[in-house]
Amino acid sequence: MNGSLYLRYLTRELRGSAGRLVFFVLCLAVGVAAVIAVAGLSDGMERGLRSKARELLAADLAVESRRPLPAELDGILADLGPATERVDLKEFVSVVAADGGSQPGKSRLAELKVVAPPYPFYGELELEPAGVLHDLLDARSVVVAQGMLEPMGLAIGDALRVGGESFVIAGAVLSEPDKVNISFTSVAPRVFLSQAGVDRTGLEATGSRIKYRALVRLPGTDADGVRAAARQVRLQLPDVEYMKVETYAEAQPGLRRGLERAERFLSLVALLSLLVGGLGVGQTVRAWLQSRMDSIAILKCLGLRPREILALYLGQTVLLGLAGSVIGAVVAVGLQSLAPAFLTRVFPTYVIEVWQPFAILRGVLLGVGVALLFSLPPLLTVRRVPPAFVFRRDAAPLPVSPALRYGVGGVLLAGLFVTALLQSGSWLLAAQFTGGLLASGVVLALGAWLTARLVAGAPRSFSKVWLRHGLAALARPGAGTLGAIVALGLGVVVVLTMYLIETRLGGQLNADLPDDAPTAFMVDIQPSQWDGVEGLLNDNGALDITSVPMVNSRLVSVDGVGVESLVEQIPKDEPRNRWVLTREQRLTYQADLPESNEILRGKWFSDESLPEVSVEREFAEDMGADVGSVLVFDVQGVPITLHVTSIREVDWESFAVNFFLLVEPGVLEEAPQFLVATARFPDGNEQKMQDVLAADFPNVTVIQVRQVLDRIVEVLGQAGLGVQLLGAFTVIAGILILGGVVSAGTIRRGREVALLKAIGMTRSGVVSVYTVEYGLIGLVAGAIGALGGTLLSWAILVYWMNVPWTWATPAPWVAVIGTVVLAVAAGIGASLRALGRRPVEVLREN
Amino acid sequence: MKPPAIELRRLTRRLPSGGRDLTILDGIDLTIDAGEFVAVLGPSGSGKSTLLALMAGLDRPTEGEVLLDGEPIQALSEDALALIRRRKIGFVFQSFQLLGNLTARENILLPLELNGRKDAGARADRLLEMVELSDRGHHYPSQLSGGEQQRVALARAFGPEPSILLADEPTGNLDSNTGKLVLERLAELRREHGTTMVLVTHDEQVGALAGRQIRLRDGRLDRDAAREEVLT
Ligand SMILES: Nc1ncnc2c1ncn2[C@@H]1O[C@H](COP(=O)(O)OP(=O)(O)O)[C@@H](O)[C@H]1O
Numbered sequence A: 001m002n003g004s005l006y007l008r009y010l011t012r013e014l015r016g017s018a019g020r021l022v023f024f025v026l027c028l029a030v031g032v033a034a035v036i037a038v039a040g041l042s043d044g045m046e047r048g049l050r051s052k053a054r055e056l057l058a059a060d061l062a063v064e065s066r067r068p069l070p071a072e073l074d075g076i077l078a079d080l081g082p083a084t085e086r087v088d089l090k091e092f093v094s095v096v097a098a099d100g101g102s103q104p105g106k107s108r109l110a111e112l113k114v115v116a117p118p119y120p121f122y123g124e125l126e127l128e129p130a131g132v133l134h135d136l137l138d139a140r141s142v143v144v145a146q147g148m149l150e151p152m153g154l155a156i157g158d159a160l161r162v163g164g165e166s167f168v169i170a171g172a173v174l175s176e177p178d179k180v181n182i183s184f185t186s187v188a189p190r191v192f193l194s195q196a197g198v199d200r201t202g203l204e205a206t207g208s209r210i211k212y213r214a215l216v217r218l219p220g221t222d223a224d225g226v227r228a229a230a231r232q233v234r235l236q237l238p239d240v241e242y243m244k245v246e247t248y249a250e251a252q253p254g255l256r257r258g259l260e261r262a263e264r265f266l267s268l269v270a271l272l273s274l275l276v277g278g279l280g281v282g283q284t285v286r287a288w289l290q291s292r293m294d295s296i297a298i299l300k301c302l303g304l305r306p307r308e309i310l311a312l313y314l315g316q317t318v319l320l321g322l323a324g325s326v327i328g329a330v331v332a333v334g335l336q337s338l339a340p341a342f343l344t345r346v347f348p349t350y351v352i353e354v355w356q357p358f359a360i361l362r363g364v365l366l367g368v369g370v371a372l373l374f375s376l377p378p379l380l381t382v383r384r385v386p387p388a389f390v391f392r393r394d395a396a397p398l399p400v401s402p403a404l405r406y407g408v409g410g411v412l413l414a415g416l417f418v419t420a421l422l423q424s425g426s427w428l429l430a431a432q433f434t435g436g437l438l439a440s441g442v443v444l445a446l447g448a449w450l451t452a453r454l455v456a457g458a459p460r461s462f463s464k465v466w467l468r469h470g471l472a473a474l475a476r477p478g479a480g481t482l483g484a485i486v487a488l489g490l491g492v493v494v495v496l497t498m499y500l501i502e503t504r505l506g507g508q509l510n511a512d513l514p515d516d517a518p519t520a521f522m523v524d525i526q527p528s529q530w531d532g533v534e535g536l537l538n539d540n541g542a543l544d545i546t547s548v549p550m551v552n553s554r555l556v557s558v559d560g561v562g563v564e565s566l567v568e569q570i571p572k573d574e575p576r577n578r579w580v581l582t583r584e585q586r587l588t589y590q591a592d593l594p595e596s597n598e599i600l601r602g603k604w605f606s607d608e609s610l611p612e613v614s615v616e617r618e619f620a621e622d623m624g625a626d627v628g629s630v631l632v633f634d635v636q637g638v639p640i641t642l643h644v645t646s647i648r649e650v651d652w653e654s655f656a657v658n659f660f661l662l663v664e665p666g667v668l669e670e671a672p673q674f675l676v677a678t679a680r681f682p683d684g685n686e687q688k689m690q691d692v693l694a695a696d697f698p699n700v701t702v703i704q705v706r707q708v709l710d711r712i713v714e715v716l717g718q719a720g721l722g723v724q725l726l727g728a729f730t731v732i733a734g735i736l737i738l739g740g741v742v743s744a745g746t747i748r749r750g751r752e753v754a755l756l757k758a759i760g761m762t763r764s765g766v767v768s769v770y771t772v773e774y775g776l777i778g779l780v781a782g783a784i785g786a787l788g789g790t791l792l793s794w795a796i797l798v799y800w801m802n803v804p805w806t807w808a809t810p811a812p813w814v815a816v817i818g819t820v821v822l823a824v825a826a827g828i829g830a831s832l833r834a835l836g837r838r839p840v841e842v843l844r845e846n
Numbered sequence B: 001m002k003p004p005a006i007e008l009r010r011l012t013r014r015l016p017s018g019g020r021d022l023t024i025l026d027g028i029d030l031t032i033d034a035g036e037f038v039a040v041l042g043p044s045g046s047g048k049s050t051l052l053a054l055m056a057g058l059d060r061p062t063e064g065e066v067l068l069d070g071e072p073i074q075a076l077s078e079d080a081l082a083l084i085r086r087r088k089i090g091f092v093f094q095s096f097q098l099l100g101n102l103t104a105r106e107n108i109l110l111p112l113e114l115n116g117r118k119d120a121g122a123r124a125d126r127l128l129e130m131v132e133l134s135d136r137g138h139h140y141p142s143q144l145s146g147g148e149q150q151r152v153a154l155a156r157a158f159g160p161e162p163s164i165l166l167a168d169e170p171t172g173n174l175d176s177n178t179g180k181l182v183l184e185r186l187a188e189l190r191r192e193h194g195t196t197m198v199l200v201t202h203d204e205q206v207g208a209l210a211g212r213q214i215r216l217r218d219g220r221l222d223r224d225a226a227r228e229e230v231l232t
């Protein structure tokens, strides 16, 4: 068969099947859209992070510390080149307030940023009125985020109190290139002020959480040069292990790591919806070929070789796969261009590059590949069609060699693994994914087989004819029950898993605070302020007021090994261990074990002769310490040696203030410290209290727990939107599949209905027969699928996401019932046409 | 000397049926010379269709041999058999067996194109003319009557000028007038092309058109059955 002839028959063969093949195209389009949307968006983010890396850092190089930067930095930078420029920033949160005259004005938590020219080295601040930030800022003015004006009832030109001092709002920021620090507190709106301005407030003296940041510009230096400069700084700067040295060349490693993790997860979820679509494709192809058996036999009689016929149908599959994939790509591009608007809270969306041709190409190829993979097993039947079929409908199918059959199975499995590898970029994940699919498939096939076996024995013992016939239909050879149950069951697994994970994540955050949990935290209270603050809290109806002293320090060594060398041994992909060692360690001291804590090992402060410390379990593990370890801390210049005498388990869900490091009383009393207080406001007076506190104790920062939780919900809600969308996608794909599965039987169905009616069965009788047949298919697929989905989401939540599990959800039951209902509805729906026609019409068609 | 067009040697076909074997054809010996027109007669279920399927390599014998132009075919692969059918054999079936998604003309074109004939289009048109369907070429089978469909099938079968034509009850689904018309065309085309033809029918009148009649009963040739009776 030559090429042009091949192409001609390719298109001719599609003629009669258009309607049925819409399923094929839709199944695939849904999955491909998911895959491309995820890949395109994350590629777009990743590219954006790289191409806008300088703007996002506002510099070539940045050094960040929790303490004022060492004086040596200037000399080190000067050595990097004569043109090197430096500008310093400070960032910290504080409560700011509108000027209420004699009353306390409305207050809110804000993120202050102290800047000086020529910040930013790269990128533009968009301002209102348009202009240069530093022209607007002086010792008496601030520039604030546009978004905070209206909620506080403020306008440009009004007064804003920061740290108790009054400032004029000289302008509003519309966008800020280097606001990428997507932490939950940084969702607080921005307030820019000058050094002279912050000096008036005295906040620097009392703030315990100031970030000091030096931005560096290295004119004419390329990425390698900047990296070399960073190495230089890391080598020469004292105490650099406690600081963060970033270059634009690394392009936001933290953000990219988070993105990569999210992408891996979402890519696999998208792949699942593509595979669910693939199952639908497989079922559709099976049905399609069944309706083509006659043609295939005739073609064989006319002398077409089996491999030519196979090529013909493979060609169709590719054509249809391409059609489905292209439609999917169009949908995906639409979704992608809408996405940035929903991600403003979790990503600097201005960098996203929407148009990602490579992701589209990859998605289309993946779509065609999956279509081919899943069509392969049914396409094998082309070889099995006996040419003698033209004489007798029951001519025995030709044998297919076991090698070929297992070969196809192997190809299918290998193909799944390769697609999973492409999607996740991880061999381990791809293997787990393929293994999981295989296991689910095997369990489902086993369930289907068992059902058929059980049912095959049963029919004769039932007296109701529709029950007998319905069960018999299920067990009849070649009924396609196995394929239907496996496809449907896998669909249920995917949909239910998505749903459970999504609702569990959302549900955990929306859970109400325990009644006795504190609703506000107050930090940076100076010891001399405590009496006043406590009185103020009491006046505003606070209950359960607690306060603990806090001392900032740095960890110097663990068992004699300096933090500097400990940090060097940490692998790059374990950022938490580094954080544990180099963070600003907040020590507290108290005589009694806090309520929600439990000693796992060792004893609570019992040794008279040693200064003791009790360490939280996970923190101790990450730090590499245990009972008996000796920790040395630098408490603002004074080295203090502490002995670990107990390891504690902390119930973090208690919402109480908890500490990684608890020190025995008698050690830290003389160190510079501040207080952290918690209180519960049963009357919801947090805002009123904050307003008064901002007026009387402007250096105290209030964190309202409810507000923070709401923000987390909002942020995660945006991140979760992708999961929700994908979930909806898989549900749609699942329903399409069911349609495909059921349509696989419609031809046989029509003849059957006609026969049953011809021999005198009423229409309701026929419907009962199908209800039994499809109900049972739905029950088996739904039950196994629900079990699988529940187990899978349990494993993902508990082991991967560290979210506690709850059985209190009706979802698995709903899934079982829903699958039964859906299967019965689809089965009867597909038979409706045949039910309405006169038997003779159908039988004559033969 | 030219080998016979079709030669069957001790041809046996058995089918497993409910645990034991069912013998459909039992040791058939038959030689059909090139250009011969043979009718296979016998009651329904006597194994006529099975015999035809074996001759064309559509089915495989349990024992015995099938030789086409002296070449044994029973051991060939499906692919090789397909190629032999493509070049040598034309079919006409009781139930027409046209491809439903191709028009009448496209149905006729298919085997011509498969054989790579340069004149495929012109030949298809001439064949349509010969079966008096020139103006129906663009119609799909579902838009044609039974007799018209069978004439399209005839044209398709003769298109690539096969050396052997196998017809299984070509008039079985037609009323007698239409059947007669189809048979006339069939005989005409055979004469014109000098094709070896095996015509299966249970109708004595139709069988009488052939140069030689062979009778099948219970999977055996009648003369063999007769000989056995004499021997026992
Ligand atoms: N694939 C098959 N399965 C079961 N029985 C078959 C099969 N093929 C043929 N037979 C049986 O073999 C016998 C001959 O069939 P066939 O060749 O179609 O007869 P004819 O064409 O003479 O009517 C019949 O009894 C038929 O039932």
Ligand SMILES: [Mg+2]
Pocket (backbone or CB within 6 Å): B048, B049, B050, B168
């Ligand atoms: Mg027959």
